[in-house]
């Protein structure tokens with residue numbers, strides 16, 4: 001399946017100073033002086049293409065600083081006039097859109113909490129009808145790619161063709177070293193569904209601390225993302241919001257200088273030949289692997305029939321334990337990663353159980369059974 005979005009390439013709507021696109025600025029606009037001094041230092045790096053600032057801050061609990069509000073738009077206007085940097089702000093309702101447009105903001109973005117709510121996204125989409133402005137959409141807080149896609153579609157349906165996504169990571173119940181789990185596979189899935197959609201990474205919100213930002217930024221570029229949105233502050237230690245994850249403009253400049261830029265392709269003929277040869281080898285191995293998996297599943301089905309006819313349970317925990325032990329010992333000898341091997345074997349075992357469950361239920365899969373029950377309920 002491919003996503004049918006009507007979008008213009010990033011280069012046609014942003015004058016990118018240096019590849020990749022760097023959007024930077026304070027988490028929150030706090031004072032005129034803080035915003036202007038940060039903006040001037042960012043502009044002086046020559047590496048930043050867009051100045052960002054939070055004007056209205058969606059906070060988890062009331063009573064915290066909820067953004068400086070409309071006055072911040074005036075400061076942004078001034079910063080743009082003085083530095084020449086185009087500006088970007090987050091909007092979360094129709095009123096924000098109206099005010100941001102009136103203040104001449106160049107790029108709007110929709111935050112993760114808003115993306116998770118289709119009513120909010122639709123309200124913003126309606127407010128954007130007939131307007132020609134770039135809009136970036138952060139992934140929803142929860143790891144649900146259809147909400148992300150739905151938001152992109154709603155905004156695109158409103159006529160916005162200068163459209164991009166921002167990967168800022170996902171909330172998770174599990175304890176993690178990240179503020180928001182990157183779950184790169186979801187961003188990769190989005191890119192696969194819509195290769196022409198620019199995806200910008202937001203290492204600040206993924207990391208939640210300054211230390212990890214260089215690593216995540218490099219990984220994002222290596223996964224062929226088009227840009228980075230990194231929060232910066234003239235003095236992060238006194239920032240009113242997200243103090244731990246903001247960097248100084250000087251630190252940002254250093255971070256950008258250290259990034260390795262790699263191209264998605266190479267014109268070097270020797271490289272292309274070598275790559276083609278190695279890929280041929282991989283194709284052959286993948287064919288054998290899939291062939292073998294298909295043969296394995298045929299045996300699993302046969303066992304399933306025996307189990308059904310002999311009234312034996314699907315799960316054979318001792319046998320499964322033996323497979324895991326044997327498999328991981330072999331993987332160790334082969335220098336395969338143990339975590340990967342376990343995950344792979346678990347996936348295969350789950351598929352065996354799915355197949356045998358269908359055999360126990362006259363060929364009906366669990367999804368079909370659940371669907372039929374839902375239709376009756």
Ligand SMILES: O=C(O)C(=O)C[C@]1(C(=O)O)C=C[C@@H](O)C=C1
Pocket residue numbers: 300303304314315316317319320323348349352353
């Ligand atoms: O050995 C069996 O009993 C099988 O059905 C095969 C198999 C497997 O996939 O290897 C599947 C389910 C059982 O829990 C154990 C092993």
